[in-house]
Every structure is written in structure tokens, then in C-alpha cells.
Amino acid sequence: MTAAVTYESIKTCKQSGARLGRVHTPHGVIETPAFMPVGTQATVKTMSPEELKTMDAQIILSNTYHLFIRPGHEIVKDAGGLHKFMNWDRPILTDSGGFQVFSLSNMRKITEEGVTFKSHLNGDKLFLSPEKAMEIQNALGSDIMMAFDECPPFPAEYEYVKKSLERTTRWAERCLQSHARPQDQGLFAIIQGGMHEDLRKLSAEQLTSMDFPGYAIGGLSVGEPKHLMYEVLDYTTPLMPANKPRYLMGVGSPDALIEGAIRGIDMFDCVLPTRIARNGTCMTSSGRLVIRNAKYATDFGPLDAKCSCYTCTNYSRAYIRHLIKADETFGIRLTTIHNLHFLLQLMREVREAIKEDRLLDFRDTFFAAYGLNDN
Ligand SMILES: Cc1ccc(CCc2c3nc[nH]c3cc3c(=O)[nH]c(N)nc23)cc1
Numbered sequence: 001m002t003a004a005v006t007y008e009s010i011k012t013c014k015q016s017g018a019r020l021g022r023v024h025t026p027h028g029v030i031e032t033p034a035f036m037p038v039g040t041q042a043t044v045k046t047m048s049p050e051e052l053k054t055m056d057a058q059i060i061l062s063n064t065y066h067l068f069i070r071p072g073h074e075i076v077k078d079a080g081g082l083h084k085f086m087n088w089d090r091p092i093l094t095d096s097g098g099f100q101v102f103s104l105s106n107m108r109k110i111t112e113e114g115v116t117f118k119s120h121l122n123g124d125k126l127f128l129s130p131e132k133a134m135e136i137q138n139a140l141g142s143d144i145m146m147a148f149d150e151c152p153p154f155p156a157e158y159e160y161v162k163k164s165l166e167r168t169t170r171w172a173e174r175c176l177q178s179h180a181r182p183q184d185q186g187l188f189a190i191i192q193g194g195m196h197e198d199l200r201k202l203s204a205e206q207l208t209s210m211d212f213p214g215y216a217i218g219g220l221s222v223g224e225p226k227h228l229m230y231e232v233l234d235y236t237t238p239l240m241p242a243n244k245p246r247y248l249m250g251v252g253s254p255d256a257l258i259e260g261a262i263r264g265i266d267m268f269d270c271v272l273p274t275r276i277a278r279n280g281t282c283m284t285s286s287g288r289l290v291i292r293n294a295k296y297a298t299d300f301g302p303l304d305a306k307c308s309c310y311t312c313t314n315y316s317r318a319y320i321r322h323l324i325k326a327d328e329t330f331g332i333r334l335t336t337i338h339n340l341h342f343l344l345q346l347m348r349e350v351r352e353a354i355k356e357d358r359l360l361d362f363r364d365t366f367f368a369a370y371g372l373n374d375n
Contacts, residue, residue: 005144005186005213007245007266013354017237017264020354023214023245025091025143026184027083030058032245032266033350035257035343036093038274041066042076042086045274046333047340049088055309055341056348059091059144061269064136065100069119069126073139081141093144093269095249096133096175096190099151099218110150112167130174138180145179146216147172149190154222161194162202168192169206176210188247190218195228197235204239214245217265221250230259237264254283254346254370258363261350268347273339278332280324283342287371289317291335296321309341 010020023030030036037044037052039060044052052060062082067073079085082092101108101117108117114129133148149168152161172189179187189207193199207215217236220229233248240246245266251257252270260268273283280291284304289296291303302312303320311320311334323331346366353362 004182004184005245007214007243009243011355013359014357015360016262018261018350018354018359019242019264019266020351021245021266023091023266025059025186027089027091027143028058030091030267031351033257033261033347033354034058034267035252035347036061036267036269037340037344038269038271039086040271041070042082044336044340045278046329046336049086051310051337052088052340053090055337055344057090057340057344059093060088061093061095062086062140062142063095063097063100064133064140065095065097065104065128067094067140068097068128068136069121069124073136077139077141081139083141091143092140093247093267094137094140094142094146096137096146096148097128098133098149099249101128102151102153112170114148130171131178134175134178134180138185142185144186144188144214147175147187147189147212149192149218151218151222152192152194154194154219154224156194158194158196158199161192161196161199165192165194165199165203166206169203172207172212173210176212186213188212188214188216188245190216190249191236191240192219193236194219195224195232197232200232200236201239204236208239208241212244214247215240216247216249218249220248221256221270226256229256230263233260233263233265240264252343254343255367257343257346258350258359258366261347261354262359262363270343273343274336277335277339280321280331280335282335283339285366285369291317291321291324293321303335303338304342307338307342307345309338309345311335311338311341 008022104120105117130148137145189212193203247267296317299317353359
């Protein structure tokens with residue numbers, strides 16, 4: 001195994017805070033800014049690893065919480081780790097589970113020690129802590145692991161956010177202490193602090209003083225208005241080390257990816273492309289397209305005439321609409337292939353625009369064409 005996770009800066013954009021880079025990991029390199037498909041339960045829903053490689057997904061995400069409650073991290077470990085278990089030999093990033101406890105489990109209790117909660121599957125009483133989250137992620141063998149944090153709800157009281165970020169810092173310290181394999185797995189800390197500039201500064205200072213290989217911005221994409229998210233990015237990304245990867249958690253609509261890249265974010269994840277694909281909503285260069293709409297019943301053109309993906313090359317809107325209406329699984333495979341390709345292609349064009357110092361122009365052109373009804 002090579003060293004843990006390192007960031008290589010290729011170029012910084014003259015027009016904005018954007019940058020071109022590479023994140024080196026034991027399972028390969030990620031060109032940044034990058035969109036990372038989400039594979040919560042050890043699969044990017046309906047996609048095979050080969051299909052993900054065809055669209056050049058360079059890293060995928062999976063989840064400590066989900067794999068802990070099913071099938072159990074010990075089984076994945078006995079299988080030889082998550083890469084072997086799901087037949088994916090490129091980089092994997094796993095979230096630490098705290099966020100999912102809050103978004104999925106109805107009964108939970110936070111203490112300094114960790115979080116007690118009920119499994120959303122069978123109601124079993126379970127416990128996650130910094131140490132447990134590290135034990136699970138080490139068992140999964142992911143290349144990039146996230147520190148165990150608390151993502152405060154939005155909105156949240158200033159005092160609550162302050163106490164929460166200070167506990168998240170203490171938890172990050174405990175994650176560092178209990179990390180079994182720092183030599184070949186990168187542990188990223190997660191900056192919290194809600195929508196308060198002084199608290200974001202406090203969280204960033206506390207965590208960057210501990211020298212993690214990478215840093216994420218958490219606590220966003222939790223229901224706040226988009227302009228507020230961009231404001232937080234404006235004053236938080238400059239606090240993050242320029243020589244380390246910057247990961248904005250949970251952000252993935254096309255406009256947010258571009259705005260995040262302009263502010264110096266390197267890595268993005270979002271369930272959006274795969275989630276909306278399941279009800280037949282597609283991202284196209286002129287905005288969202290809801291394929292169930294009757295007007296597509298006899299439309300024999302591709303989802304997006306400007307798209308070169310497998311779906312747009314071989315199938316019509318009419319056919320995909322028929323499959324989705326008939327609840328045929330192949331239908332959501334086709335919309336998923338298209339949506340993932342759309343975002344991966346968008347990031348290729350963003351990287352090209354940074355290379356040529358024209359990212360702000362690219363943004364204006366993209367937004368003009370992309371109905372801004374996207375959310
Ligand atoms: C498989 C997988 C799914 C989802 C995620 C990101 C999940 C996610 C957020 N999603 C939206 N906003 C988010 C905020 C946080 C956060 O503050 N902390 C953590 N640990 N995760 C977040 C990571 C991996």
C-alpha cells in the first residue's frame with residue numbers, strides 16, 4: 001500500500017477560488033473537482049462496477065451506519081473488505097455514521113461517549129462512538145474514512161451549535177487515537193459550526209491544528225437556503241489547508257457543484273442523481289425532465305440530444321417513459337446511467353474550464369441553458 005491519502009495541486013484558477021487537483025489513495029487517483037456517486041449499501045443502486053468504470057466514476061461512497069446494521073461489518077471484513085465484497089477496485093470513501101443515525105433513526109440519545117439509537121430496520125438498540133465508527137471503517141477497509149461527527153439540525157440555536165462542534169472536535173481526536181491503519185487509510189475531519197462564521201472558524205482552527213490528511217465541510221445541505229450555503233462556503237473554504245482535499249458533504253445539484261467548485265471545493269457527493277432517477281426524473285442540459293409526462297409518450301428522441309451516455313445513444317424518451325410507467329427495472333437503470341453520466345460529465349467540463357481559466361464563463365453558459373428550477 002502506498003502512503004495514505006495525499007492531495008496534488010495541478011492548477012489554481014485565476015478567475016476564482018477554483019482549483020484542479022488529484023487525490024492519491026491506495027486504490028487509485030481521483031481527478032478533482034470530482035463528483036462521487038453514492039453507494040450506501042455497498043452498491044450504487046442498479047449499477048455494476050463495469051458500468052461505473054465506463055462512465056469513469058473514479059471513487060464511490062458507502063456508509064458505516066448501513067453496513068454496520070446490515071450485513072454487519074464483521075461479515076464484510078471476513079469477505080476481505082468492502083472492495084472485495086462489492087468487486088470495486090477503485091477508491092472508496094465511507095461516511096462515519098453519525099449523520100445517518102440522525103436522518104434515519106427515530107430514537108437516539110447523544111452523550112459525550114457517543115450515540116445510542118434504535119436500528120431503523122428492526123428497532124434493535126445500538127451504539128455508535130468515535131471508536132466504534134473507526135472499528136467499522138477499518139473493517140470495511142475504505143481508502144477515505146470520515147471522523148465521527150454530529151451534524152446539527154437546521155436551524156439550530158447558536159449555543160447548541162457551539163457545544164456540538166466542540167464535541168465533534170473531541171470526537172475527531174478520539175478517531176485519530178483509535179485509527180488502526182493511518183499509514184494506508186486517510187481519515188478526514190469534518191468542519192461544523194452551522195451557519196455562524198465565528199463558529200465555522202472555531203471548528204476549522206480546532207481541527208486543522210490536528211493535521212488530518214483531508215477536511216470536509218459538514219452541516220450543510222440540511223434544508224438551508226442555497227444562498228446561505230454559498231455564504232458559509234465563502235468564509236469556510238479559505239480556512240481549510242490549500243494542500244489538502246476539501247470535501248463538501250451532501251452537495252450535488254448541478255448548480256451547487258459549479259458554485260462549490262468556484263469556491264475551491266474538490267469533492268462532492270449526492271444521492272440526488274440516483275434517487276431522482278428512481279422516479280424517472282432526469283437531469284438534462286436544459287434542466288430537469290420528468291419522463292412520466294404524457295408529452296414524451298411519442299417522443300422518439302434521446303433524453304438529452306447533447307448527451308453521449310449509453311442511454312441517450314441507444315434509447316428514446318418514449319421507450320424510457322414506457323419502462324418507468326410499467327415499473328420495469330431496466331427503466332431506472334437507464335435513467336440512473338444517464339443521471340450519473342450527466343454529473344460526471346459536468347465535472348469533466350468543470351475541470352476543463354478550470355484548466356482554461358474560464359470557469360465563471362462556463363457557469364454563466366451552463367445556468368443560462370439549465371432551467372434554474374433545479375433544486
Ligand atoms: C454514502 C454516503 C451518503 C451520504 C454522505 C454524506 C452525509 C452527510 C450529509 N449529507 C447532506 N448533508 C450532510 C452533512 C453531513 C455531515 O455534517 N456529517 C456527515 N458525517 N455526513 C453528512 C456520505 C456518504
